[in-house]
Amino acid sequence: MKPLQVGLLGFGIVGRGTWEVLRRNAEEITRRAGRPIRIAAIATRSPERARDALAGANSVRLTADASAVVRDSDIDIVCELIGGIEPARSLILEALALGKHVVTANKALLAQHGTEIFAAAHARGVMVAFEAAVAGGVPIIKALREGLTANRIEWIAGIINGTSNFILSRMRETGASFETVLAEAQVLGFAESDPTYDVEGIDAAHKLAIMSAIAFGVPMRFDKAYAEGITRLTKEDLRYAEELGYRIKLLAITRRARNGIELRVHPTLIPAKRLIANVEGAMNAVLVKGDAVGSTLYYGAGAGAEPTASAVIADLVDVTRMHTADPEHRVPHLAFQPDQLTDLPFLPMGDVETSYYLRMRVDDRPGVLADITRILADREISIDAMIQKEPSEGEDQTDIILLTHKSVERSVDDAISRIEALPTVRGKVVRIRLEDLG
Ligand code: HSE
Secondary structure (H helix, E strand, O other): OOOEEEEEEOOOHHHHHHHHHHHHOHHHHHHHHOOOEEEEEEEOOOHHHHHHHOOOOOOOEEEOOHHHHHHOOOOOEEEEOOOOOOOHHHHHHHHHHOOOEEEEOOHHHHHHHHHHHHHHHHHHOOOEEOHHHOOOOOOHHHHHHHHOOOOOEEEEEEEOOHHHHHHHHHHHHHOOOHHHHHHHHHHHOOOOOOOHHHHOOHHHHHHHHHHHHHHHOOOOOHHHOEEOOOOOOOHHHHHHHHHOOEEEEEEEEEEEEOOEEEEEEEEEEEEOOOHHHHOOOOEEEEEEEEOOOEEEEEEEEOOOHHHHHHHHHHHHHHHHHHOOOOHHHOOOOOOOOHHHOOOOOEOOHHHOEEEEEEEEEEEOOOOHHHHHHHHHHHOOOOEEEEEEOOOOOOOOEEEEEEEEOOEEHHHHHHHHHHHHOOOOEEEEEEEEEEOOOO
16 A cells, blocks of 8 residues: 655754664554554755665655645645744644645644644644643553543643753652753753743643643643743752651643643652652653543653654654544544533632641740741631641751641731741742642
8 A cells, every 4th residue: 555655844852863764664563553654755954964864765755845845745744843833833824824734743822822733723623633742652642642531630740851850860760950060961861952932841841731622521721721930949849858758759730620720841749759859860650530440540751752752753653643534523522522512611720629838947935836827726727737847056047847738828927928028938839749649
């Protein structure tokens, strides 16, 4: 059977990985897909350099003009691996308008322009596949959209930024500061020279917006996500968390609450005994709670040439299999039929209910703890655990660390400002959210 012709836009780490895995596993992939899948054209900024990497595959057309690949009438599937918003958005829309299927790894684009892109695909009866956009090689999109389709999804909690997880793991292991470990991660190639998206929780929020849409049948709304990164975490907080039986992870959480949907990324204390608390280094893991199946955990490499290629090629195979199927009978892009999306509200952080770790520096005097606990009790914030450190030799100040039961964030914020106003409390209260994930 005639091979399905793929046009690759971008030939960086993932593009090269995709080329290599398709070449190496061509025979098995063909047996699975039902026909060969062939990269027929590649658009890249430096076609000459790409030619060397193709090791004699001279029939592949190489160009610097991505739009020419999209318009090439031989190309059945456009595989966008450029990243970023433009020109990726325009190229994908052009491909869809021409009736071509699209495979993309572009989480930022889908999280912000997904509604426009999926509407364009639906209008032309073509597919947009994006397994590689979330958690690299971990097939979490397939699991949410198909494997768990019987379930009412209750919540998802994921470690979906390898850079942040690598930094947190190293901080915990070595006791070094965020700045020291970030510099080390940059030297080792685990963090970009501009790490903002990774360490500020933005990359994780992009991926979370995509998972939330598939889990709950809502539009992709990155603009509704709360993102707080790991830059302000101190080694002291990691140590105190450990003393209390917890680990701190950058967790991306989406939950169907009573009055809407939570969509939030922030450092989170997790009981150290949970499997997900033990995901270390640059690895990713996603915990999904469904009403029928209970908790399920998906773990693997969230980035890298071949792990990401694994997800890209899975999409190419899916598109190849479904290419001739009636569009009405394909698996919907976002798991729910396009006319069945709900407009459940996304909750502001003030309405979120979770538990909290609060650390404060206080004068070591009678009545200090009573003042603090009264402020919490007045707002119905119940204390779950507490440690007070011995003041160091010659010091008259000490750290108090409190864990609360579930409370409404607005009340906790109010309590924190009242506590900070006490004359016996020094500086700011450190507040880190805590999830039991039980
Ligand atoms: N920069 C991402 C991470 C990988 O650190 O996990 C690509 O999504």
